[in-house]
Amino acid sequence: MNIMKLSIIVPVYNRENYIESCLKTLLQIQSDEIEIIIVDDGSIDNSLDLCRGYEKIDKRINVYHKENGGVSSARNYGINHASGEYLMFVDSDDMICVETISDFMKKKWDKDIYLFDYYTDNGELSYCKRDLPKEQENENFLLHAFLMLKNNMIWNNIYKTSVVKTNNILYKESIKMGEDLLFNLEYANYASNYEYITQPLYKYNVETVGSALKLTRLSYIHDYTQIYDYLLTYYSEKKFEKYKDVVYFMNGIFMNLAGADYDLKHPFIEEFEKSQLYTDISKESLRSKKLKLKQWFIVRHIYRNRLMKEFVKKLFI
Structure with missing residues (x-):
C-alpha cells in the first residue's frame, strides 16, 4: 500500500455546474500518492450524486456527506480525515494546474509549507505572481506575507499535515470572511520554513465569487x-x-x-x-x-x- 503524500480537500456545496470540471483536472494528476477528499456540505442539488459517480471510477477519491455547516466546517472535516503527509485545499468551482502538481509530486518534500503562483479566471486566464523570496528571510516573514492581500489565500499553498494536526490548526467556523487569513496566520506561527515555487498551482474562478x-x-x-x-x-x-x-x-x-x-x-x-x-x-x-x-x-x-x-x-x- 502506497503512503499518501498529498491529501486534496474539496468542500462542495451546490456546485453541480462546476464540480465535474474541478474533478476532471484533479484526476489528471499523474500520481498514486494522492487522495482526493470530497466533503459534501449538505448540497441540495445534484453535486453529491456527481461526486459519488467519480468515486466509483477512481480509487483515489473518497466522498463524505455531512449536514450543512459552511465551508470552514467542511474543510475541518476534510482535515480530520486526511492521511497524506501534506494537504492542500481546492474549491469546487476552481481547477488546479495539472502539470505543476504532477511534476511537483515527483520531488522530495521537506518544507513545512510550499507557496505557489496562480491564475485568476474571468473568462481569460491572468497570471498572478506572488513576488516572494524563494526561502524564509526571517522568523516573522510568513506573518508579514500572509497579511498582504495577494498572499493570504489557502488554495495555492501546500501544508504539512503534521503541523496542522499537532497544533490543532482548524478553520474558525464562526466567521465567513477572512477564515483563510486566520488559518494561514496560525499556521505561520508553527511553520519553521517554506519554499516559494514560481509556477502556477491553481486557477481561481473569479466569476463565481465577485457578485x-x-x-x-x-x-x-x-x-x-x-x-x-x-x-x-x-x-x-x-x-x-x-x-x-x-x-x-x-x-x-x-x-x-x-x-x-x-x-x-x-x-x-x-x-x-x-x-x-x-x-x-x-x-x-x-x-x-x-x-x-x-x-x-x-x-x-x-x-x-x-x-x-x-x-x-x-x-x-
Whole structure:
C-alpha cells in the first residue's frame, strides 16, 4: 500500500455546474500518492450524486456527506480525515494546474509549507505572481506575507499535515470572511520554513465569487474586527511589526466600505469607533511618521467619501 503524500480537500456545496470540471483536472494528476477528499456540505442539488459517480471510477477519491455547516466546517472535516503527509485545499468551482502538481509530486518534500503562483479566471486566464523570496528571510516573514492581500489565500499553498494536526490548526467556523487569513496566520506561527515555487498551482474562478462578495461585504466587518483582535492577542509577545501590516489589511476593509450606502455602513463605522482596533490604529499607526505613501493615498481616497471623511478626520486630529 502506497503512503499518501498529498491529501486534496474539496468542500462542495451546490456546485453541480462546476464540480465535474474541478474533478476532471484533479484526476489528471499523474500520481498514486494522492487522495482526493470530497466533503459534501449538505448540497441540495445534484453535486453529491456527481461526486459519488467519480468515486466509483477512481480509487483515489473518497466522498463524505455531512449536514450543512459552511465551508470552514467542511474543510475541518476534510482535515480530520486526511492521511497524506501534506494537504492542500481546492474549491469546487476552481481547477488546479495539472502539470505543476504532477511534476511537483515527483520531488522530495521537506518544507513545512510550499507557496505557489496562480491564475485568476474571468473568462481569460491572468497570471498572478506572488513576488516572494524563494526561502524564509526571517522568523516573522510568513506573518508579514500572509497579511498582504495577494498572499493570504489557502488554495495555492501546500501544508504539512503534521503541523496542522499537532497544533490543532482548524478553520474558525464562526466567521465567513477572512477564515483563510486566520488559518494561514496560525499556521505561520508553527511553520519553521517554506519554499516559494514560481509556477502556477491553481486557477481561481473569479466569476463565481465577485457578485456574492459585493452583496455581503458589509456583514463581514465583524469578522474582520475579530481577525484584528486575534492578531493583537496572538502576536502580542512576538517581535512583530504588527501595526504596519495591519494598517494595510484594514485599508482593504475601508475600501470595501467606501463605496457602500451611507445608511447601511453608518452603524458599522459607529461600532468600529468603539473597538480596540480603532483605538490602537488611531494612537499607534495613522499618526505615525512611518505611515507609508501607499497607505496615505488609500486613506485619502476614502477621505473623499462623506462618512469615511468624518471617520478618518478623527484619526488624524
